[in-house]
Amino acid sequence: MNSLDPIGAGIAEVESIVARARASQGVFEASGSQLLYDRAAQAVAWAIMEPSRNKHLAELAVETTGLGNVPDKITKNHRKTLGLMRDIAGARTYGVISNDPETGITEIARPIGVIGAVVPSTNPGATPANNIINALKCGNAIVVSPSPKGVPTCGALLGYIHAEFDKFGLDHDLVQMIPGRVSKEKTQRLLEIADLIVVTGSQNNVKRAYTSGTPALAVGAGNVCVIVDETADLAAAAQKIAASKTFDNATSCSSENSIVVVDEVYDALTAEMARTGGALITDDTRITSTLWVDGHLNPSAIARDADELIEALGLKGDVPADTQYIAVETKGIGPGFPLSGEKLSRVLAVYRAADFDDAVAITREIQLYQGAGHSVGIHTSDETRPLTLAKEIPTSRVIVNQAHTFATGGAFNNGMPFSLSMGCGSWGGNSIDDNLHWKHFIQSTKIVREIPAREPAVEDIFGAYWEQVGK
Template sequence: MNAQDDLTQVDLVVTRARKAQQDYEKNGSQCRYDRAAQAAAWAIMEPSRNRHLAELAVQTTGLGNVPDKITKNHRKTLGLMRDISEAKTFGIIDENAQTGITEIARPMGVIGAVVPSTNPAATPANNIINALKCGNAIVLSPSPKGVPSCETLLRYIHSEFDKIGENPDLVQMVPGKGSKEKTQRLLEISDLIVVTGSQNNVKRAYSSGTPALAVGAGNVTVIVDETCDLNAAAQKITASKTFDNATSCSSENALVVVDAVYDDFVLALAASGGALIKDEAGVVAKLWPDGHLNRSVIAQDADEMIRALDLENQVPPDTEFLAVETEGVGPDHPLSGEKLSRVAALYRVRDFEGAVQKTAQILSHQGAGHSVGLHSTDPERAIALGVALPTCRVIVNQAHCFATGGAFNNGMPFSLSMGCGSWGGNSIDDNVHWKHFLQTTKVIREIPPVEPELEDIFGDYWQVAGQ
């Protein structure tokens, strides 16, 4: 099949999706939308299917580990279903007698979703559920290594659709092997694009001419201050950093620790499985052997990572991740950027003010807008970070990668895609969730006039500046 035939196949898929979506909307109901979303959710959450998808993802992408992907597939989907369970996404969703405005929920149409290889089942499932809940059809464009997982997920969803009589054309994927050309065509002919993954795809999405929901680069920095519970912080950081072998954009990449507790924190980290490494140059040489991240280290189990970095006899046998001491930030200091591995940069700073300055430097280099973490018992310090830093999220005393994308013990929407605001080059600063898959028509009725006098508006100003 030549390139033109490939693009024609994309066109045909989107045409079928558009026809299915039009029927879905015309003959829709809240019950129908909810049932379709439930079918897609159960397709990934049913235990045997969940396990198969997790095993297939690791086998075909070489990223992450099976137990954690099973957990991710289950908990991210369960949390999303909790979030949308009471959401009104069909028909009249609000009537305001005071303003005279009635809001009617309307779908976006056909969603084009670009899927990363790091989460080839959980991320598309999340997008599919949100799309169906809001009356849309969706077409996936997976990375080449993610094709088998997406194909399998869709087969499971269509099997569930058979049980409820739903149209399988509502959920499709770009046919054949993934390619930039086919993804580009999908970006151009969809009604809304959702892009999670490389910043190259994000830029292409924003320049495609189609409205886009896209995310920024992750490079999470976490501050540990002198007031925190060091053992609790070390345990949470280790659990987060090692989850699914650090495939998440919300995994800690830099730990910034104040001098007063640095040595004690290093001991607490060691007790939790974090090994201190002082040979920065040696790690950098192995982690970036040719200027690019070493694929033998990216998202690998601890033993594989340690072996690839030639550190077998230099760290304890129970090591879960490496904390590499460093000072530099910027392009000449690769440890200050995202590492997609069980490796974190470790910075020692004089005090909390120094920690804020160091974190700002790191975010200026990479990761602005995404999120930062804070382990502290001083409530004012979290607010200080929110005021001072270019970040959309400050995660306080939590395992970062579990908390950022929504957790059962915080109020963030469950999502695998984090908008990073203008700092990260994004149009949204929230977790991508169901409200982003919906638009509204407003019916506006006449109401009694609400017109102020000039004095009401400018009275205080005139007192200061005069008329």
């Protein structure tokens, strides 16, 4: 390889990393057991959850990416990992995992091989840890491709993981990352030669994953819209919206970007929002003129603390001193109305709806513009209305009476799997419509035995049909 060809050298480096991962995975599988796979997953979990390391990773993430805040990243690293470990604790991922005499089928768990994981700068510690735990739990090796700004945090995480591996002799090559400055060429080569690709982050990477020729699990864009109807507990709704919107400075794809409020309770809700730190701006041009610069989100406002955001938006002195997020009254939806899209900041678009049916129509229009398939929410005491949303909105999740950021990716008080990657189904251009979890990192071999024949008579299948419409 010519030393003057940095692109070629980078591609060769990725090929070498994957080759080492493949060799290591072969040994891991050959000597595998459920105990070994579980211990490997526990090692990674403790690598990020041990308090001093968690704190260092959170500080490093904020320092190098400029996104989010340290206390919330510490919380995220801890709770997302703890929840995942709860989810996988009893999962059988080695050997015979089912044996059904009735069907004659015995199912044996098999690893996929080498997982290639592309992870975003918004969660440079928690997301790779989540992917690595799932991969090892199922007997795989994994190579992580972090965003350029996420390289230091991901590198530190892998150092902690390898230190845990050393405690029981696990090979470092099971968990690797693309070192140095990550390039499109390096990432592309990983996409092409891994056995499975998992992509969280930019939609450009998602599209490249799906066209790489490698089986891919990729997730769609978030642009969460939440309805507050006239039956809602307004104080609780306002508190949950505030907690969710401000968590880690709105870096999550599950952070509320818009709320749609039924007219009957609009004034009462905005008053409750004011009490929980939401400052309402009625002239949306004040925000669009400062949150976007030359057609792009203002880097001084993205994922910043409230005081920095207020300064960047030119609102200092115009909003209360205790303001935690900015709520903006607006009406337009679509490409010409950027407030209707994802904002990656403590800015919340607020739409007024005439009634619940109008709120559903507005929410549907927002989702069809951006964020289709991800998730929507509703604050209501009417048990029929979540079902209406589930039938009428192109979404994979309807979050009811919860702080959306905490609920969508799994919580200890709901049944969703803990994850930092949410599949969006065909609506979002994805192959999955559930939270990425351990079952996506495993495959199986089926032993098929002969059983007594179960062939029905033709009349058994078509009798009712013939009676209704004739032969």
